[in-house]
Amino acid sequence: MPYELYYWPSIQGRGEFVRLALEEAGADYIDVAREPRKGVRAMQSFMDKSERPPFAPPFLKDGDVIIGQTAAILFYLGGKHGLAPGDEAGRMWMHQIQLTIADFVLEAHDTHHPISAGLYYEDQKDEAARRTQDFRDNRVPKYLxxxxxxxxxxxxxxxxxxxxxxxxxxLSLFQVIAGLAYAFPKLMKRELRNHRNVAALHKAVAERPRIKAYLESSRRIPFNESGIFRKYPELDA
Amino acid sequence: MPYELYYWPSIQGRGEFVRLALEEAGADYIDVAREPRKGVRAMQSFMDKSERPPFAPPFLKDGDVIIGQTAAILFYLGGKHGLAPGDEAGRMWMHQIQLTIADFVLEAHDTHHPISAGLYYEDQKDEAARRTQDFRDNRVPKYLxxxxxxxxxxxxxxxxxxxxxxxxxxLSLFQVIAGLAYAFPKLMKRELRNHRNVAALHKAVAERPRIKAYLESSRRIPFNESGIFRKYPELDA
Known part of the structure; x- marks a missing residue:
């Protein structure tokens, strides 16, 4: 039975971290909310009725098992598809790395939405400029x-x-670097010069056969200004 | 061998979620950075040298196993001390809940630090007021x-x-409610009237014998204005 991935159909967002793992594993999956006769309605309906309703997409159904929260989904998939270390200490270490990536992703999102995810960027531009300066000067260098x-x-x-x-x-670190390079090309040109192993990993993942095929397919939604990583030139430097 | 918990010694912070689980389990643990001859220096030294350095405290040592990220620590402890469901689907569901609590906790923190954790609250008061209004009006009701x-x-x-x-x-939901009630007494008085099962859980956890003894002990650091939950009356309403 194929996995069912539930996520917003028009952005990469957090769902993309799951898609990359499924693609690298060669796993059979349905991207439910992108299916013509299912869509966002099927996703919302599931969340409304489930005994274990996820707080937000993405979530994954594997038969009777339902898992929400990106890092938890990857923890589950990693064990099933050999995309994680085999020993307990290694699995927990990898989960720790993924949770730190999740923190970094949220900070990347909050650069353009420091006040409220419910407001437009245009309604919080001044605050976004201030927060993004800290992100560029302190947070990106620290994480990298x-x-x-x-x-x-x-x-x-x-x-x-x-x-x-x-x-x-x-795969997730690849995605973060790809997203940051889209949103902050000037910043990342500098930063990747200073973090050569990170840059090499980003390049190597993009060249893996299944990932390369995926990135060139229509399954890969282009980066856009509704997602986590947004190209607002006034925020780059 | 006792667990070693590494966390900042003067705040509850994220370490408190781990402390509560250790206390309820009756587990033997050392709060390393609060030990007179170890302190923060022992914590920093570990992070500087480890082959698997945590990005930030808290982290837990259990013999050779080192785990960072609060939710991952609890996932690990929950399995060892019967503080989580026994089946895989149940364990993943609980982890999902905990990761959502972690998101909520970060949003509570960002009410007073919406621009940068590296600046004082006083340097981002205007932005904090705006972000906190959204937190009170939208985020707290949604999470609760x-x-x-x-x-x-x-x-x-x-x-x-x-x-x-x-x-x-x-235990973690108890801690979030306790923290929010400290920081936002007016808001929480209203909200807990509308979320009666949440309010009852908060009350019941506080009355558990080991938790009650812990809360009354000197091991429980009082809430203060260096932590996640801060009482700034101008942010409450």
């Missing part, structure tokens, strides 16, 4: 330095965040 | 309605978030 440190300290070598094989955390 | 729904839909009854026994998620 952490990823660079992890890659450098990985006993199996700096090609992966943990162990010697591709994992869901590698 | 979700918790109320989960409690109401729990097949084992509305006393717990999942199943018929105390779990780490119940």
């Amino acid at each position: 330095a952490w990823f660079e440190t992890i890659l450098t300290r990985n006993p199996a070598g700096p090609a992966h965040l943990a162990g010697g094989n591709i994992t869901y955390a590698d | 309605a979700w918790f109320e729904t989960i409690l109401t839909r729990n097949p084992a009854g509305p006393a717990h978030l999942a199943g018929g026994n105390i779990t780490y998620a119940d």
